[in-house]
Amino acid sequence: MNIITSLSLATGLLVTAVQSNVSCLSSSTSLHTSISPVPASASFEPTLRPLLPPVYFCGESVPLHEETVARRLVSALVVNTNQNQALYRIRQRAASFFPIIEPILAQYHIPSDFKYLPLVESALTGFAVSPKGAVGYWQFMPATARELGLSIRSGNDERRNLIKSTDAACRYLRYLHNRLGSWTLAAAAYNNGIGALLGNIRRQQQRDYYYLRLNAETGKYLYRILAFKELFSNYQCYEGIISDRMMAYLSQPLKPASNDEDNDEVLLPESVVNDATKLAMNTATSGAPAQVNRQASDIPLPNAADVFQGGIKAQLAQSASLQRGQVWVFHLTRNGMADGKDVDEGDVLYAVVEDIDTRAGKLYLRADKLYSVDEKHTYNLALAAVDASTGRIGIKIPDMDQVKSGWILTWKAL
Template sequence: MNLLAYLSLATGLVVTSVFAPTRLLNAPVDRPSAHSLTFTPAIDPGLTRMLPPVYFCGESVPLHEEAVARRLVSALARNTNQNQAIYRIRKRASVFFPIIEPILSRHGIPLDFKYLPLVESALTGMAVSPKGAVGYWQFMPATARELGLAVHAGYDERTNLVKSTNAACRYLRYLYTRLGSWTLAAAAYNNGIGALLSNIRRQQQRDYYYLRLNAETGKYLYRILAFKELFSNYKSYDHLIPERMMAYLSEPLTPDSEPDEDEVLLPEVIVNEATQVAIDTPVQETAKPLAGQTADIPLPNAADVFRGGIKAKLVESAGVARGQVWVFHLTRDGMADGKQVEEGDVLYAIVEDVDPKTDKIYLRADRLYSANEKHTYMMNLSAIDASTGRIGIKLPDVDQIKAGWILTWKTL
């Protein structure tokens, strides 16, 4: 059963049209599509069981929540009708990702953010939104200048892949430091940090998946996840994805071949002048601020990053593999996920991901056993790098992962 057929049965969804390729990837990101999918509240509970585990920057996507699973399947459904368009953007990504990935790594930004410009611009340097956002990463002029990019008549560094990617990394690092979560950083990239913080304060909720946001921002991360899953894990969806789309996802890429006229993804040639300049620019180049500008956005006080963190030492590890459960003992009293915790309480953590490219391990604690109360509480804590406040711990040599390894944990 293909994805749209399953959606129709599981949610009562009536599909009235098929999106044209240019509608999917040429639509401006700051304007909701007129063809958005609408779901009824009813859903087959089996949907969540049909999806593999999904992670964004080491953070687990809570697909056990039916609403979350429904939104991800909706984003996948939008893309699985774009057979030729998806193949075209796969070809573009095969050229640009090797340029983007080293820049992300140099700035300490998770590689999952390489899919963000697919949503923003379909990786097109000359993409322009109705509001004036330009380039691969879709910066407004004022934001671009604050990030050190030159924007003036006849010369716009937003169309330079290397320089705009460096700028995007500085901006994402700033958003993450302010918000403490990569999912929230992605949402703030789309909607602005001020609007997102306002929603967080008003709703008293810091989890993207449970925040009530505007339609565009509410779907934004799912659109990124849809590209990630289709490009890197499509075989896990072979029971949902139509056979024709599976063929396009598995077809060998031939970047140098000329596209047929009816397969052109956007109203411009795939390798335009700005793109060629970006490809020819060495990856080692870093964006230089304009005269009188700082090299980076000012970051908040480090104390804001660590507020609410607790320390716990490892007492038992089952192995360095996704899904393994590790046991930690708290080393001092503190607050965790809104609860008073005490030294000696037991923290049960799951290895959510191990990234060999960055040599990092991602741990999330889902339960805490109170030694004093003899009771187990559900928790939502992540291990963070104590030096940066970011999720993900640099993986030491395997023989160093033993009893006594102390990590910092924080509610995100």
């Protein structure tokens, strides 16, 4: 079937019956009710279901028996297959980066289907920047990135670091799934924000992504992820929908991308891939997110404090100027625990002024080292100053009189 016919399918126009791919459908008859043949003389509303194989997202079946759902998936497939060269380049990136992303997902017990999410967000390009200011493979906004412990400094934006940004994305996805109890809803919340999604759930009294009425971007978001998954892992089953030319591109053996073809770090040395994979697989995790079985009205709006656990208090002992890169010294005001380590009153935090957001009136302080007075030893420790009332990283820019009077801040591990 050519691309014009495919577009007709995507827009809901009447199409002639297309023979389904028997080999793809027959393998799934145990999971789906078989479709009875329709006599040629019968009058019927055209349906896409006989053309599509069963599709799953994170083990959840996509309800392709719903004509609207089927058409949205076909539309996403058609849009993605309109750019042959671009899709081939994304395949090249995926071949290089998936071996790094997949074990990190496994470490956090995130389904591997989420490896396709950064394809939608950034085409797996580390230097991608959205019109709203989101940056990197996983397209984090500055505030969200800081809350997840990523450093954003001139010349060192960790949103562009594949391993660190993927680790942060996994922690965020765990949080979303823990709050929503569904991977499809977690994907939607990643795009639209959990607060906006919960508002839609409450107003509509509907918790199924496929039946929620969402804004245009979020309504298409999961279908775009599914389209990449199906095109990269199951394209043979869409012979009646994908053009012959695109079939050839998807079956074409991949060639390594050269630096002349892409300014981004598409290919990584094999040693880096191996080391990153071992690190992700061997690093201990705090466990999988718990399933949440609540009614929509029982789910509270999110607070960044839920993402981080533990907190300590420290009083400013020595300040420098209110400029980026300046080091401020704080003394802990009581015993506690930070990042799994016991800390004592009087221990010293060395904090860096990481950013000053005058527009939002926020100051971002990050402590990378702690000196233990009793042990007389300096430890590497990642802490950030947070607003004690909300748990969010970033505090109001103080006036210098307040700073000089002995400023006490709350710090939490990243």
